[in-house]
Amino acid sequence: MATAPKNCKVILPQSIATRLLEEVQQTLQAIGNGKPRLAAFLANDDPAAVKYAEWSQKTCEENGFEFDLRRVGKEDLEEELRVANEDNKVDGIIIYYPIWPDNIAQDNYIKETVALEKDVEGLCFRHLSNMYHNARYLDPPTNLRKSILPCTPLGILKILEHVHIYNPILAEGNRLYGKTITVINRSEVIGRPLAALLANDGANVFSVDVTGTQLYTRGQGIKNHRHQVEDKKDYGLKEVLPVSDVIISGVPVESYKVPTELIRDGAVCINFSAYRNFDGPAVKEKASIYIPSVGKVTVACLLRNLVRLVANRPTDSPSSTEARKEAFTEG
Amino acid sequence: MATAPKNCKVILPQSIATRLLEEVQQTLQAIGNGKPRLAAFLANDDPAAVKYAEWSQKTCEENGFEFDLRRVGKEDLEEELRVANEDNKVDGIIIYYPIWPDNIAQDNYIKETVALEKDVEGLCFRHLSNMYHNARYLDPPTNLRKSILPCTPLGILKILEHVHIYNPILAEGNRLYGKTITVINRSEVIGRPLAALLANDGANVFSVDVTGTQLYTRGQGIKNHRHQVEDKKDYGLKEVLPVSDVIISGVPVESYKVPTELIRDGAVCINFSAYRNFDGPAVKEKASIYIPSVGKVTVACLLRNLVRLVANRPTDSPSSTEARKEAFTEG
Numbered sequence: 176m177a178t179a180p181k182n183c184k185v186i187l188p189q190s191i192a193t194r195l196l197e198e199v200q201q202t203l204q205a206i207g208n209g210k211p212r213l214a215a216f217l218a219n220d221d222p223a224a225v226k227y228a229e230w231s232q233k234t235c236e237e238n239g240f241e242f243d244l245r246r247v248g249k250e251d252l253e254e255e256l257r258v259a260n261e262d263n264k265v266d267g268i269i270i271y272y273p274i275w276p277d278n279i280a281q282d283n284y285i286k287e288t289v290a291l292e293k294d295v296e297g298l299c300f301r302h303l304s305n306m307y308h309n310a311r312y313l314d315p316p317t318n319l320r321k322s323i324l325p326c327t328p329l330g331i332l333k334i335l336e337h338v339h340i341y342n343p344i345l346a347e348g349n350r351l352y353g354k355t356i357t358v359i360n361r362s363e364v365i366g367r368p369l370a371a372l373l374a375n376d377g378a379n380v381f382s383v384d385v386t387g388t389q390l391y392t393r394g395q396g397i398k399n400h401r402h403q404v405e406d407k408k409d410y411g412l413k414e415v416l417p418v419s420d421v422i423i424s425g426v427p428v429e430s431y432k433v434p435t436e437l438i439r440d441g442a443v444c445i446n447f448s449a450y451r452n453f454d455g456p457a458v459k460e461k462a463s464i465y466i467p468s469v470g471k472v473t474v475a476c477l478l479r480n481l482v483r484l485v486a487n488r489p490t491d492s493p494s495s496t497e498a499r500k501e502a503f504t505e506g
Numbered sequence: 507m508a509t510a511p512k513n514c515k516v517i518l519p520q521s522i523a524t525r526l527l528e529e530v531q532q533t534l535q536a537i538g539n540g541k542p543r544l545a546a547f548l549a550n551d552d553p554a555a556v557k558y559a560e561w562s563q564k565t566c567e568e569n570g571f572e573f574d575l576r577r578v579g580k581e582d583l584e585e586e587l588r589v590a591n592e593d594n595k596v597d598g599i600i601i602y603y604p605i606w607p608d609n610i611a612q613d614n615y616i617k618e619t620v621a622l623e624k625d626v627e628g629l630c631f632r633h634l635s636n637m638y639h640n641a642r643y644l645d646p647p648t649n650l651r652k653s654i655l656p657c658t659p660l661g662i663l664k665i666l667e668h669v670h671i672y673n674p675i676l677a678e679g680n681r682l683y684g685k686t687i688t689v690i691n692r693s694e695v696i697g698r699p700l701a702a703l704l705a706n707d708g709a710n711v712f713s714v715d716v717t718g719t720q721l722y723t724r725g726q727g728i729k730n731h732r733h734q735v736e737d738k739k740d741y742g743l744k745e746v747l748p749v750s751d752v753i754i755s756g757v758p759v760e761s762y763k764v765p766t767e768l769i770r771d772g773a774v775c776i777n778f779s780a781y782r783n784f785d786g787p788a789v790k791e792k793a794s795i796y797i798p799s800v801g802k803v804t805v806a807c808l809l810r811n812l813v814r815l816v817a818n819r820p821t822d823s824p825s826s827t828e829a830r831k832e833a834f835t836e837g
Contacts, residue, residue, distance in 0.1 A: 250734070250735045250736075253638075254732070277716075277717040278692075278694065278717070279610045279611050279614075280610050280611075280614060280693070280694030280695075281694055281698070283610075283611060283614040283694075284631065284634065284635075284694065287618070287631035287635075288631075288635070300615065300618035300619075300631070303615065304615075304618075304619070307584075361609075362611070363609065363611030363612055363614075363615065364611070367612070385608075386608040386609070401585070403581070404581045405581075
């Protein structure tokens with residue numbers, strides 16, 4: 176193990192977001208489809224949801240997208256989504272969750288209501304299922320329509336590429352080989368998909384939440400098999416943090432802090448909670464790289480997904496088809 | 507209001523289940539398809555799940571169905587379901603929930619993994635969405651493939667038909683018109699679908715759970731519109747039970763009891779919890795009809811759904827097509 180670096184590098188998400196948004200602009204020009212329209216459904220007064228709505232509005236408008244905010248009652252949401260699904264002027268749909276904070280299952284029902292071809296968040300079952308199975312296309316064997324990855328997990332992958340945790344020397348699908356990563360949070364929207372994506376790229380991933388620890392690995396082969404999951408009932412943070420090259424935390428509780436003394440010298444620490452899960456001054460004494468928040472990268476990935484949805488649509492023009500096929504080939 | 511009946515009629519579910527199973531046998535003969543096979547996935551040791559598995563096994567075997575129990579690890583469940591989805595020898599699939607008691611969202615993911623045409627529990631999004639929108643077919647406008655209703659809500663509808671709460675004098679879709687019904691439980695699997703189904707048939711339904719009370723109504727028209735939902739924040743059991751013709755309770759807590767003093771004289775009381783939600787001796791002093799449990803009716807509906815799945819499959823024989831079209835036209 177390395178000794179503690181004298182200067183921890185703190186990377187703010189803005190720099191990574193800016194690069195992603197430039198790429199989004201280039202792709203948008205190439206496929207030549209004017210201003211894509213995002214229909215954004217706000218059906219609650221949750222402060223985090225309202226903030227995410229404001230943030231996505233600002234980023235859309237700054238980047239030449241139409242942002243169409245629709246404030247609706249919870250009970251009208253399903254019908255309004257059906258209208259937007261059928262509306263040719265809507266290119267993508269986002270919903271600011273939670274709608275029913277006491278009823279995850281009802282929120283799930285709403286996620287399935289969004290048409291697959293407008294699901295900019297990648298939360299429909301088909302997108303999630305493709306992700307868990309390493310399937311990148313919605314239309315095999317034609318392979319013109321790419322599957323959508325959920326924005327926050329995708330954003331964290333982009334961050335790990337940016338900080339060179341993904342090793343470009345290795346073959347695609349193997350670029351995290353040899354890395355040990357801990358993800359603290361196993362929600363269905365972020366933590367579990369993230370652990371699976373990282374394992375599919377070759378990492379050993381400890382997934383930790385209040386119900387226990389699991390180890391996600393790729394199993395045999397490269398990008399051929401689904402990740403494997405084992406319960407590690409005897410493992411806690413004390414066992415997994417000291418051996419982790421990367422620690423990614425998203426505990427939605429203000430008081431929660433990752434125990435600094437367990438972080439290995441030189442680790443990469445990423446926080447995706449709305450609260451600061453790392454003790455700022457102390458973590459910088461241990462980590463080699465610290466990314467205190469990811470929100471702006473998440474929103475950039477939202478626009479990236481929106482352009483991909485546009486690129487997924489059938490077209491009559493052969494040159495446009497080629498541009499669409501090329502859209503974001505790397506990710 | 508009527509005075510308290512001297513003799514509350516207690517109806518055990520067996521009598522209703524027997525009649526449903528006879529109907530299932532007749533339909534099975536008519537479509538002539540041998541022994542349908544139910545693949546039953548048990549991936550936990552939950553005592554209620556194990557009991558439901560034993561019960562469905564017994565009923566399958568007594569009624570000439572193949573019951574194919576598959577004990578699998580949680581982490582293998584998704585892949586095993588994909589195998590069963592593709593297996594021509596499997597006619598229907600049931601999963602004994604919960605798989606991840608701490609993670610409703612992951613259980614929901616599993617529900618979507620079951621192929622629509624094998625979803626004997628009616629828990630895939632497409633079946634649920636059809637139910638909420640009063641859409642009875644999966645293939646409009648051809649209308650040969652019927653949508654599946656979740657077993658417990660369907661069973662409770664069958665019970666309400668049996669005890670003549672559904673008024674056969676009225677037009678279909680209007681047979682609960684004028685009835686007030688309270689449903690205590692608003693789970694996504696039973697309580698919410700049940701409230702919607704009852705409202706779609708014309709009842710005013712108070713849906714009560716720990717997060718508050720809602721009123722489900724049909725809105726305008728008969729079977730043309732989706733039910734409507736209003737929050738009734740000021741309403742509790744004190745407001746809704748005394749005006750309810752029917753009280754249906756499914757609180758999964760041993761200590762919970764519906765307050766007997768609030769039950770109106772002559773009400774119909776139905777318990778679908780694994781625990782007794784009504785105080786047995788006392789409720790009989792108030793209710794006109796008391797149904798202490800519904801489990802056997804639920805299992806009968808499971809077989810009914812399995813036969814419907816078989817009937818939904820394409821066939822080359824015209825006479826068989828006719829029998830399939832006729833299968834369970836009433837329900």
